[in-house]
Amino acid sequence: DGEAESSLDEPLPWAPAWATKLDQRHAKVSCPRGCGAQFCSQECLDRANRMHHDVLCVGPCTEDDPIYKFKTLVLERYILVFDLVAQVCVCLAKGGETEAEMTDAVPSFSRERVGSFLPFGEHARDFGDALGTYGDAMLAVAEDLRSDGDENPEDLAEDLSLVIAELFELLMATMEAKALPGARALRSWGPDFFARLATWVDVVSVGVECLSPAGRYVNGLLGGREANEILDACSRMPALGAALSALASVDGDDDDGGELDIVKIQEAHDEGDLFLPNVSGLVFSDAVASYGHSCQPSVAISFSPLDARVIVQANHAMAAGHRRTLCYRRGSETHDETLEFLHRNGMDCCSCSTCSHRAELREMEAMGGATEADLEALDRMGKIAFEEERYEDACDVYSRVVELTRADGSAWVAYGRALVNLDRWSRGYDVWR
Known part of the structure; x- marks a missing residue:
């Protein structure tokens, strides 16, 4: 009937000691697929589904189920593709023209090396033959990376789009074979939509621990170089500028009319506020921000664990009228650091026990003391x-x-x-x- 009971003693993944409790007593409606997402009403569940919660919801699957491995595989491969793009752009921006320079900038990839990028290869049988096709496409990209420098960036982008298309087909083959919800809709939307959606990770999915391409990309491209040098390189190679504009975004800010602001990007990187849309694109969107009540956490697209920034734990409703979510920032020494970071990115507070208890104490003080x-x-x-x-x-x-x-x-x-x-x-x- 959609009614859900929950316990304060239920641990949540990834949380540090100070962020492990969540008050779920006010949840009214649960995701019917059994993934654990909870909402205050059927209307809010429907809104979440319209925001694509239904597409990659894994239902009651456990972490041992192959679909978890599959989702993690897709995310890892998607990150790898963009990481390779970043390395090529770095090499081009630095003026690498010889095969030696390209090899120094981008490690060679063999078929065995590609195989090592598949940490869940033992589950390949669950995904059909699509993995083999993907491996061939990945090798084609690797060959481009080892070229003598004459490779046209547009050609490389075309090869990468083929890899993304293969990933999409891999996803569809699995979703359709397992009759997962949302398969028909995702098939109709196509690989371009998948490219934007691939980093949607529900709170019940497996986090992929890997360095973000953003850090490597900006470090390699901007390290020790003046901003005007990068701009000069972009003026000589429009494709590089286009790649930079597509890859780099500051706090989700794309109000610059598509103009490339290297200085802004560099400053953002120094401040630790650089994010990659589509790759680390789990930012709070306008649609999520429109939830001004307890269901906001249930539809919050947060900063990706891939970017090692902020992990959002809450996929649960709080008491009506509250805007809370349970999250913490990796590396925060105090909870106040996390709260400051969240506030800068549009979230008022979180619902970990630290915040909940402080709120209760403030209410007691407002009533004249305990x-x-x-x-x-x-x-x-x-x-x-x-x-x-x-x-x-x-x-x-x-x-x-x-x-x-x-x-x-x-x-x-x-x-x-x-x-x-x-x-x-x-x-x-x-x-x-």
Whole structure:
């Protein structure tokens, strides 16, 4: 009937210790395919499907199911294709004209080497003969990369489009063979749409751990070179400029009328805010931002794990009126760093236990402070804070508890434990005494 119950104790993938709890009690409608996506109403589920949630929803499949391996394979191969484009553009921009320079810039690829790019090759039998066709297309691209420098970038782009077409056929063969939902619609949209869609990763899919081409591309192209040198190279080779314009985007900002702004791209890279549309194109879109209520996380297209930026955990509805999602930024030392990054990219807050608890405490303060009626909620927050090793938050919570119930020995013990874990040993022992 679409009704879903959930548990706060249910772990989520990829999360650090401080981002593992999510309140799902207000979810009303679940994705009927069983993938775990939850929404507040059938209307919002329908909207999510119109935004292509239905196309690559994997239903109740587990991580051991071949379709997971297949989706990961497609994503990895798609990233590889664009990585090769990036390397070729770097070589051209640096003026590489000889076979030696091309070989130095782009490693040679053999058939065995191509095979090594298929980490789930043992599952190839599940995908039919399309993998072999894909391998031949990949080798054709590799041969172009080893050319003597006379290869026309337009010809290379045509070869790469063939690879993408092969990937599309591989996807379709599997989806149709397994009668997966959305196969007919995706077939009608064609490989161009697939190229834009390939990085859609539902929260239940497998993350692909690999360096983003964006970093290699910009480092190789812009490292140690002045912006005007790159612009000169682009003026000599329009195809290079077109490739740069297509590959590089700053925070999803494409309001420059297609003009290439190398300086802006370089600055964005230095700031760590460079994203590749289509490859790392899981950015918050206008359509997602139009959800001003609890279902926004369920349709949030977030920054790709491939780009090692921000992982969005929440595919779940929160209480009506809230705009929350559970996410964290890789490398963030504090949760505030993640929140600042999200705010800059259009999300107000997240719904991890850190944020949820802080919001509850603010509500208590707004009502004149915590009361004895809040003791159960405070104890719950404190225990979760300890579980997630958020000792500063635990200290804050239990300091309020002992003010309300000074005779509760267990509260004083917990308060002292939080202080000791913050290396405030003297104060912690005083509290224990």
